Amino acid sequence: MENAFCPKFTYYELVLNLKQHEEKQGSVKAGRKFHRRHSSTNLGYLPKNLKGRRLTEIRLFSKAHLYSGEIDEGIETTEEVILIERKYSDYLEVGATLKAQLGLLAILVEENMKKKVKKAMVIYSKKTRTEIQVDITDDIRNLALAMLERTKGILASGVSPPADYSRRCLACCYRNICPVGSLKLNQKKDLPKTAESTGCLYTVE
Numbered sequence: 001m002e003n004a005f006c007p008k009f010t011y012y013e014l015v016l017n018l019k020q021h022e023e024k025q026g027s028v029k030a031g032r033k034f035h036r037r038h039s040s041t042n043l044g045y046l047p048k049n050l051k052g053r054r055l056t057e058i059r060l061f062s063k064a065h066l067y068s069g070e071i072d073e074g075i076e077t078t079e080e081v082i083l084i085e086r087k088y089s090d091y092l093e094v095g096a097t098l099k100a101q102l103g104l105l106a107i108l109v110e111e112n113m114k115k116k117v118k119k120a121m122v123i124y125s126k127k128t129r130t131e132i133q134v135d136i137t138d139d140i141r142n143l144a145l146a147m148l149e150r151t152k153g154i155l156a157s158g159v160s161p162p163a164d165y166s167r168r169c170l171a172c173c174y175r176n177i178c179p180v181g182s183l184k185l186n187q188k189k190d191l192p193k194t195a196e197s198t199g200c201l202y203t204v205e
């Protein structure tokens with residue numbers, strides 16, 4: 001997911017082992033509390049129009065692709081598993097980071113539970129609540145696996161990958177040490193209201 005945000009992010013976080021310290025950010029703390037509340041309380045609750053068995057906090061490992069991940073929430077029906085992903089945000093965007101996340105979770109479920117994942121419900125909830133259905137297509141699965149392979153390649157080589165400057169740099173926690181991101185630090189006026197989240201990003205109110 002973070003590699004989909006920016007390949008250099010993987011290098012700083014996992015090769016140089018530079019901590020994000022995302023736990024110090026209020027929006028991240030609030031987001032984690034929000035996730036905990038939904039995955040540990042009201043376990044019988046199902047979102048409207050969804051019927052089946054509710055799944056919460058299931059950690060899975062892929063022998064085929066060698067990675068692990070946790071399903072925070074999902075609904076298992078007789079034919080399929082529907083992923084539920086909650087975002088503590090009112091900024092509705094189904095970008096590459098979210099697609100990579102959903103694709104990797106779908107592959108984990110399909111390999112371990114032997115059921116198809118055709119869709120995910122993404123529930124954005126902060127000031128307002130909006131549900132978006134994302135179809136889990138082969139393009140999403142392929143994007144997820146490409147990000148996984150790119151991450152493994154950076155870990156294996158230890159080489160900093162190239163990345164272009166983009167508006168994401170303005171909201172990246174490594175922008176002060178990254179030569180690409182620090183080039184345009186004075187352009188704070190361009191700071192997006194909120195951006196795709198890697199967990200270390202912050203929201204500008």
Ligand code: SF4
Pocket residue numbers: 005006007008009163164165166168169170172173174175178179180181182
């Ligand atoms: S500052 Fe920009 S280029 Fe550098 S790691 Fe962050 S997003 Fe990537």
